[in-house]
Amino acid sequence: MELTTEQNNLSNLKLADVLDLEVLQKFQDSFAKGMGVASVTVDKDGVPVTKPSSYTKFCLEHTQSTDSGVKRCAESHRKGGAEAARLGKPVVYECHAGLIDFASPIIIDGHLLGTVLGGQILMAEPDETKYQQVAKELGVNADEYSKEVKNVKILGREQIEEAANVLFIFTNSMSNAAYQKIKLNSVAETLSDSLNQISATMQELAASATTVSENQNNLNNEIKNVDSMTEQINEVMELIKEIADETRLLGLNAAIEAARAGEAGLGFGVVAQEIRKLSDDSKQTVGKIKEFTMLIRKSVDGTVSMGNETLSTVEQQAAAIEEVTASVEEISSMSQQLTNLASLK
Amino acid sequence: MANTQLVVFELAGNEYGFDAFTVNGILRAKKFNIQRIPGLPLYIEGVIQLRGKVSYIFNLKTKLGIEDTAICDESKFIMINIGENVAGCIVDEVTDIVSFDTTNIQLPPAFAQKDAMSYMKGIGRIDDRMVVLLNPEKVICLAECFNIDKINDAVSSLAATNASSF
Numbered sequence: 001m002e003l004t005t006e007q008n009n010l011s012n013l014k015l016a017d018v019l020d021l022e023v024l025q026k027f028q029d030s031f032a033k034g035m036g037v038a039s040v041t042v043d044k045d046g047v048p049v050t051k052p053s054s055y056t057k058f059c060l061e062h063t064q065s066t067d068s069g070v071k072r073c074a075e076s077h078r079k080g081g082a083e084a085a086r087l088g089k090p091v092v093y094e095c096h097a098g099l100i101d102f103a104s105p106i107i108i109d110g111h112l113l114g115t116v117l118g119g120q121i122l123m124a125e126p127d128e129t130k131y132q133q134v135a136k137e138l139g140v141n142a143d144e145y146s147k148e149v150k151n152v153k154i155l156g157r158e159q160i161e162e163a164a165n166v167l168f169i170f171t172n173s174m175s176n177a178a179y180q181k182i183k184l185n186s187v188a189e190t191l192s193d194s195l196n197q198i199s200a201t202m203q204e205l206a207a208s209a210t211t212v213s214e215n216q217n218n219l220n221n222e223i224k225n226v227d228s229m230t231e232q233i234n235e236v237m238e239l240i241k242e243i244a245d246e247t248r249l250l251g252l253n254a255a256i257e258a259a260r261a262g263e264a265g266l267g268f269g270v271v272a273q274e275i276r277k278l279s280d281d282s283k284q285t286v287g288k289i290k291e292f293t294m295l296i297r298k299s300v301d302g303t304v305s306m307g308n309e310t311l312s313t314v315e316q317q318a319a320a321i322e323e324v325t326a327s328v329e330e331i332s333s334m335s336q337q338l339t340n341l342a343s344l345k
Numbered sequence: 346m347a348n349t350q351l352v353v354f355e356l357a358g359n360e361y362g363f364d365a366f367t368v369n370g371i372l373r374a375k376k377f378n379i380q381r382i383p384g385l386p387l388y389i390e391g392v393i394q395l396r397g398k399v400s401y402i403f404n405l406k407t408k409l410g411i412e413d414t415a416i417c418d419e420s421k422f423i424m425i426n427i428g429e430n431v432a433g434c435i436v437d438e439v440t441d442i443v444s445f446d447t448t449n450i451q452l453p454p455a456f457a458q459k460d461a462m463s464y465m466k467g468i469g470r471i472d473d474r475m476v477v478l479l480n481p482e483k484v485i486c487l488a489e490c491f492n493i494d495k496i497n498d499a500v501s502s503l504a505a506t507n508a509s510s511f
Contacts, residue, residue: 245373249421252352252371255442259350259365273442 015043015114018175021050029053035163036153039118046078056120058148062140063097069138072096081115090164097134099152102164106171108179116167122154185342188335195332202325209318213311220307227300230293237286244282251276351445353476354423354436357411362469362476363423369431371439374420390435403434403485425481432485445469450478
């Protein structure tokens with residue numbers, strides 16, 4: 001039995017999907033032989049899905065020997081089947097040729113899948129004139145026809161009704177059980193598909209968490225480089241400040257020498273003053289640069305701590321993803337068991 | 346009207362000045378180690394070696410009764426010529442060397458001309474600034490760095506003795 005999601009849709013469901021036709025054929029043959037009734041199973045369009053079991057000579061060789069007979073038989077079956085489907089239970093009726101037939105519907109959730117037709121019997125001794133009339137209508141030999149009808153088996157109404165009931169109960173319980181299995185299988189498949197999707201998404205999530213983590217680590221390293229560079233800048237700044245201090249001292253001492261030289265030192269004094277001013281400017285600039293590098297280091301520290309927070313969040317996420325993945329795997333294996341159960345014939 | 350050059354410096358936020366003529370030079374305090382000498386007055390911080398000679402370093406704050414602070418990055422020694430010797434004093438920073446009109450000096454009042462205030466030559470005004478002009482010979486008292494040459498000789502001979510004993 002091939003199981004697809006489409007079969008879950010009742011209008012697409014075929015009789016062969018819910019009944020093993022070989023089993024049905026064997027059952028139908030044995031049943032027909034045992035009960036002494038003819039039987040055939042047709043789909044919802046009236047097309048036979050089994051070979052006829054124990055058909056009477058009366059029907060096969062006489063009634064259906066003309067085109068008109070075949071047509072009338074088909075019409076009679078259709079009408080019987082429609083009535084059974086309408087009522088939702090087996091019906092026993094007289095066919096166009098005056099034999100007793102029954103139709104037992106195969107119904108799943110109110111949808112007709114097919115009908116088990118049967119009968120070709122009588123409930124009382126046949127009235128010859130009636131069959132001679134039918135023979136005329138069909139265009140068959142009336143004498144042979146009324147002679148053959150005497151070979152048709154006679155059963156009580158209750159027996160016929162019970163025979164129809166047995167077929168009804170058997171086919172409907174078999175097909176309904178099979179249909180439930182199909183539905184179960186479809187659910188299990190949907191579940192399995194969803195779980196596979198979740199699993200794939202979880203893997204993507206885990207991969208992206210790893211990427212985020214790697215990127216953040218790289219970022220942290222880059223930021224640490226910035227930190228060590230500002231450290232180096234500060235070292236250079238120390239050197240420049242030292243030079244500025246020494247230069248200032250040089251300027252001061254030069255100014256003192258110039259002062260001592262009196263008039264002759266005036267020009268030199270001016271130069272000495274300029275040197276001092278320059279060294280003061282340098283020192284102030286160094287101070288500003290140091291402020292900036294301090295701000296840089298502060299913001300680097302902030303960035304690093306935020307980066308560490310991001311890392312720990314990502315780690316938590318990765319752990320959560322792992323937990324979910326483990327749960328999904330567990331559910332997946334249960335879903336697999338469910339699928340296996342549903343696939344058993 | 347006469348001009349003089351002043352070396353202006355800071356002690357605890359106030360400005361003081363020495364006549365530039367008396368100043369031998371300015372040194373950065375952190376470049377030197379001060380060797381403490383027990384037994385000397387508190388306002389003598391110790392001695393340093395400058396160009397092969399020993400010079401006394403005075404703590405001006407202690408001497409003038411200003412609250413003392415540790416020597417910092419910007420601290421300087423102003424080296425003063427005292428006779429044939431050179432002695433230094435610790436200042437917070439040398440702020441300026443200015444040309445100064447002596448008429449802008451206000452002499453200390455009569456009530457302050459006693460010994461206690463004799464270190465002060467007067468108060469110089471440079472625009473809004475007031476600079477306490479110090480008399481180096483009073484601040485750095487000769488009596489206290491008595492006979493530096495003798496000490497220098499003693500140090501040298503001691504060093505020689507030590508060297509030979511090894």
